[in-house]
Every structure is written in C-alpha cells, then in structure tokens.
Amino acid sequence: MSTIHDVAEKAGVSIKTVSRVLNDASSVSAKTRTRIEEAMHALDFAPSAAARMLRGVPTGLVAVIAEKLTTTPDSSEIIKGIQSVCEELGKMLIIGETGGRADVASRLVADMRARRVEAIIFATPFHREIALNEMLGQTPTVLANCFEATPRYPQVVPDDEAGGHAAAAAVLQAGHRKIAFLQLIEGMVATRLRLQGFRRALQEHGVAPRADWLLHGATEAEDEFAQLESTIDGLVAGTDRPSAILCGNDKMAMRVIFILQRRGLRVPEDVSVVGFDDFRLISEALDPGLTTVALPYREIGELAxxxxxxGEQDAGMVRVACRPVLRGTLSAPAKAKGARR
Incomplete structure (x- = not known):
C-alpha cells in the first residue's frame, strides 16, 4: 500500500504538507492541495485510521449496537434514520448485531471504543427497557427505541400512549362506540402504554370499555397469532359484536381482516379494522388500504x-409522536351510515 512518503514524493512536497492536507488545514494553498489530492488518487492512497486516532483527529465513525434490528423489516427504518444524519454530517456508520446476547453486546462495545467511534447508539426492534452493563466511558451514548429504568443517557422512544389514544380517537370520531382492542403480547411496554391511551380516549368520549373486548391478539407462542382465529370467532359469533376492532400491529390487523372475510363479514362495511405500525408492505398492499397508526422509526433514528x-448530553427521554394514517379499512358504523341515507 502507498504511504504518506510516496504521496509527498509524487506531489513534490514535504510530508508535513501532506499531513496538513489530511488534517484539512486551511494553510495549504488550493493549488498545492489539488496536486496532493491528485497524487493520492494516482497512488490509491488511503489515510490510516489508526494514525489519525493517534493524532487526536476525529475518526468520523458512529456505531450502532443493534438487537435483531437489521433482520426486523419494519423497525429497520431506525437504521435508515441514523444513516441519513450520518450522511448529512459526513460520518460513517458501523453496525454491530448482538442477536440479543449480552456477551456479544459487551464485545461489540469494546471493539467500537477501540476504534474510537465518536458516538454509540443502542437500538432495539421494539420499545422496551434495557440494562446497559458495558463500559462506555466518555463515549457519547444514546438509546433508540429503548430506555433504562434509571436514565444515564438520552433516550428516544415512540409515544405509544399517545398512539393508543390516536387509534381509539380515529374510530370514535368515525362514530364507533362498540370497540374491541386486540393487544400485543402481555407484559410489553407498548401493550401497557397503548391500553392507557385507549382507555383515555374512550373516557374523553364518554364510552365505557368492555372488559370482554379487551383481549390479547398475540401471545409468546412460536406462532404468535395461533389463537387469533378463535378470538375473532368469540367476538363476532353473536349479534352483539364490535363495529370496530383495533389491532396491536399491522400483521395482526391483516390476519383479522382475512378471518373476518372468511366469516362473511366485509371490511369496513360490517367491521372497521385499525392496525398499528404503518408497515407499508402490509398497510399499502391491502385492498382497501389499512388505516393504522404510524410508528415513527425513521424519526427515532434521526433524533437519536x-x-x-x-454535543451536550442530557439524560432524559424524548417521546416521538405516533400519528394516525387514515385509509380504507375505517368507516362509520353500518347503522350510522344507514341513518345518514
């Protein structure tokens, strides 16, 4: 590989002048800088990152320690958000996947710090609490889509409580009062927060939630939706059935729509269905398009x-808004439409 000595010799300048160009010093004339850059290109010269670190020059490297994030299609938008900011600021992004293993996370952190990354961002595929035991020293650190019980670093998370409120408010404003809520897995942070938002929206509209219609549409089983068909059958078997069903995510909502259609029920004419995530491979592919609440993954990545x-790092939590996206699976309940005619 070519060295800084080779570049200096080819450009006809001193090693010190080449070093100044590498450090972006303004004292080098434009003509000399151009000659040195042409020599670098001709020699296929790449500055040593190790040498730059020894000189105290910022490496321009930003690390993401991800937990199964790159293999989760919908939440991988977090990476895209981080990457967009790195491109804007002239930084290079390095991604390390832990696979959910604490020992791998510790090794990755040690490796990233050895590379003198300028910042480390921890990111998870779903909103959850984590415990950071790694030695992070003075490296600026931010948590994306996750948080610590006792915060030590900035944390950027979705506002799931407001998202649950937005989903319920959308169907309430369409005229629905008989609303079922098929939630995510019990014990998840998002499950708890969205239920709080759902209850708050119903209370604001003077509607009492029915306990027998507040169910879990997903479980921790290998097939998380294995019980969904029997759950839907229980909801729609009689004449007193919900006119709208809120779902914990878009994958669940898609399955709910298919189950309802197999039971001879039309969406949204007989039952409106609302998802959560705005996973566009689903929400925009369905016909009619799925009304849902968008999880702001890309924005979370950008803010993180x-x-x-x-610069300054204040330990605290930033909650990013989850906004409703209205499409074709939500309409007024059948009786309300009949009354208008």
Whole structure:
C-alpha cells in the first residue's frame, strides 16, 4: 500500500504538507492541495485510521449496537434514520448485531471504543427497557427505541400512549362506540402504554370499555397469532359484536381482516379494522388500504443520531409522536351510515 512518503514524493512536497492536507488545514494553498489530492488518487492512497486516532483527529465513525434490528423489516427504518444524519454530517456508520446476547453486546462495545467511534447508539426492534452493563466511558451514548429504568443517557422512544389514544380517537370520531382492542403480547411496554391511551380516549368520549373486548391478539407462542382465529370467532359469533376492532400491529390487523372475510363479514362495511405500525408492505398492499397508526422509526433514528452527535448530553427521554394514517379499512358504523341515507 502507498504511504504518506510516496504521496509527498509524487506531489513534490514535504510530508508535513501532506499531513496538513489530511488534517484539512486551511494553510495549504488550493493549488498545492489539488496536486496532493491528485497524487493520492494516482497512488490509491488511503489515510490510516489508526494514525489519525493517534493524532487526536476525529475518526468520523458512529456505531450502532443493534438487537435483531437489521433482520426486523419494519423497525429497520431506525437504521435508515441514523444513516441519513450520518450522511448529512459526513460520518460513517458501523453496525454491530448482538442477536440479543449480552456477551456479544459487551464485545461489540469494546471493539467500537477501540476504534474510537465518536458516538454509540443502542437500538432495539421494539420499545422496551434495557440494562446497559458495558463500559462506555466518555463515549457519547444514546438509546433508540429503548430506555433504562434509571436514565444515564438520552433516550428516544415512540409515544405509544399517545398512539393508543390516536387509534381509539380515529374510530370514535368515525362514530364507533362498540370497540374491541386486540393487544400485543402481555407484559410489553407498548401493550401497557397503548391500553392507557385507549382507555383515555374512550373516557374523553364518554364510552365505557368492555372488559370482554379487551383481549390479547398475540401471545409468546412460536406462532404468535395461533389463537387469533378463535378470538375473532368469540367476538363476532353473536349479534352483539364490535363495529370496530383495533389491532396491536399491522400483521395482526391483516390476519383479522382475512378471518373476518372468511366469516362473511366485509371490511369496513360490517367491521372497521385499525392496525398499528404503518408497515407499508402490509398497510399499502391491502385492498382497501389499512388505516393504522404510524410508528415513527425513521424519526427515532434521526433524533437519536442528532442527540449522539450534537454535543451536550442530557439524560432524559424524548417521546416521538405516533400519528394516525387514515385509509380504507375505517368507516362509520353500518347503522350510522344507514341513518345518514
């Protein structure tokens, strides 16, 4: 490989002048800088990152320690958000996947710090609490889509409580009062927060939630939706059935729509269905399109990157809005439509 000595010789300048160009010093004339850059290109010269670190020059590297994030299609938008900020600021993104293993996470952190990354962002595929035991030293650190019980670093998470409120408010404003809520797995942070938002929205509209219609549409079984068909049958078997069903995510909502259609029920004419996530491979592919609440994954990634690279670090939580996206699976309940005619 070519060295800085080779570049200096080819450009006809001193090693010190080449070093100044590498450090982006303004004292080098434009003509000399161009000659050195042409020599670098001709020699296929790549500056040593190790040498830059020894000189105290920022490496321009930003690390993401991800937990099964790159293999989760919908939440991988977090990575895209981080990458967009890195491109804007001239940084290079390095991603390390832990696979959910604490020992791998510790090894990755040690490796990233040895590379003198300018910041570390921890990111998870779903909103959850984590415990960081790694030695992070003075490296700026931000948590994306996750949080610590006792915060030590900035944390950027979705506002799931407001998202649950937004989903319920959408069907309430359409005229529904008989509303079922098929939630995510019991014990998840998002499950608890969205239920709080759901209850708050119903209370604001003077509607009492029915306990027998507040169910879990997903479980921890290998097939998380294995019980969904029997759950839907229990909801729609009699004449007193919900006119709208809220679902914990878009994958669940898609299955609910298919089950309802197999039972001879039309969506949204007989039952409106609302999802959560706005996973567009589903929400925009369904016909009619799925009304849902968007999880702001890309925005979470962007904000986390700006926090990590923005200087001062205040431990605290930023909640990013989850906004409703209205499409074709939500309409007024059948009786209300009949009354208008």
């Amino acid at each position: 990157a700006r926090q990590a690279l923005g």
